[in-house]
Amino acid sequence: MMTSENWDTRYATDDYVFGVDPSPFLIACQDRLPVAGTALSLADGEGRNGVWLAERGLDVLALDWSSEGLKKAERLARERGVRIRTDCRDMLTWEWPKGAYDVVCAMNFHFPAEVRETLFARIVETLAPGGLLVFEGIHRDTRDHHPPSALYDETILRRLCSGLTPVVVSTRMESRQHAKEAPTTKKKLNGLAVKP
Numbered sequence: 001m002m003t004s005e006n007w008d009t010r011y012a013t014d015d016y017v018f019g020v021d022p023s024p025f026l027i028a029c030q031d032r033l034p035v036a037g038t039a040l041s042l043a044d045g046e047g048r049n050g051v052w053l054a055e056r057g058l059d060v061l062a063l064d065w066s067s068e069g070l071k072k073a074e075r076l077a078r079e080r081g082v083r084i085r086t087d088c089r090d091m092l093t094w095e096w097p098k099g100a101y102d103v104v105c106a107m108n109f110h111f112p113a114e115v116r117e118t119l120f121a122r123i124v125e126t127l128a129p130g131g132l133l134v135f136e137g138i139h140r141d142t143r144d145h146h147p148p149s150a151l152y153d154e155t156i157l158r159r160l161c162s163g164l165t166p167v168v169v170s171t172r173m174e175s176r177q178h179a180k181e182a183p184t185t186k187k188k189l190n191g192l193a194v195k196p
């Protein structure tokens with residue numbers, strides 16, 4: 001498991017490790033997203049997803065436990081001429097507001113199965129009625145440095161989101177060259193779901 005210090009070290013470079021473009025799945029969801037309202041971009045890292053949501057008119061809170069990542073998220077927001085709020089927190093101990101967000105963007109974080117259950121319960125609670133969850137994670141079919149139990153498949157995602165109505169569940173292959181790091185190809189699991 002990487003610590004917040006590990007992430008600070010990884011992000012302490014001028015390059016954007018995950019790039020500045022949002023997830024292709026987030027872009028694919030744009031017609032379903034509200035054009036105003038509140039968004040929580042969880043584990044937002046260097047801000048590529050949170051800043052894109054702010055550019056669409058949403059009032060964004062970018063939460064991550066890496067201060068180095070969030071500094072870069074704020075820089076990206078400034079460069080794009082938008083504002084985001086940032087909060088440097090461990091999401092596992094955060095006091096989640098209930099019914100607060102019109103959008104929760106939950107992308108690319110991987111926790112042990114038992115922690116994940118609680119986390120998704122918090123995500124469902126923090127969505128306002130009619131709110132949308134946009135999800136991305138590494139599919140179990142991909143060999144990764146995370147233990148398989150921290151990865152996702154369609155059944156797991158549907159169970160974790162059982163309090164929501166699924167709109168889209170899909171997979172795609174993603175090849176990336178992260179800044180100066182080695183290129184990777186991963187199968188991604190994506191989901192879009194709405195809170196009744």
Ligand SMILES: C[S@@+](CC[C@H](N)C(=O)[O-])C[C@H]1O[C@@H](n2cnc3c(N)ncnc32)[C@H](O)[C@@H]1O
Pocket residue numbers: 004007018042043044045046048049063064065066069089090091092107108109
């Ligand atoms: C793989 S990166 C993904 C960043 C971003 N979501 C994206 O897709 O570009 C994982 C992020 O999760 C954050 N993270 C991991 N565990 C966390 C925790 N317990 N609380 C808050 N952030 C966490 C890391 O700091 C890192 O920025």
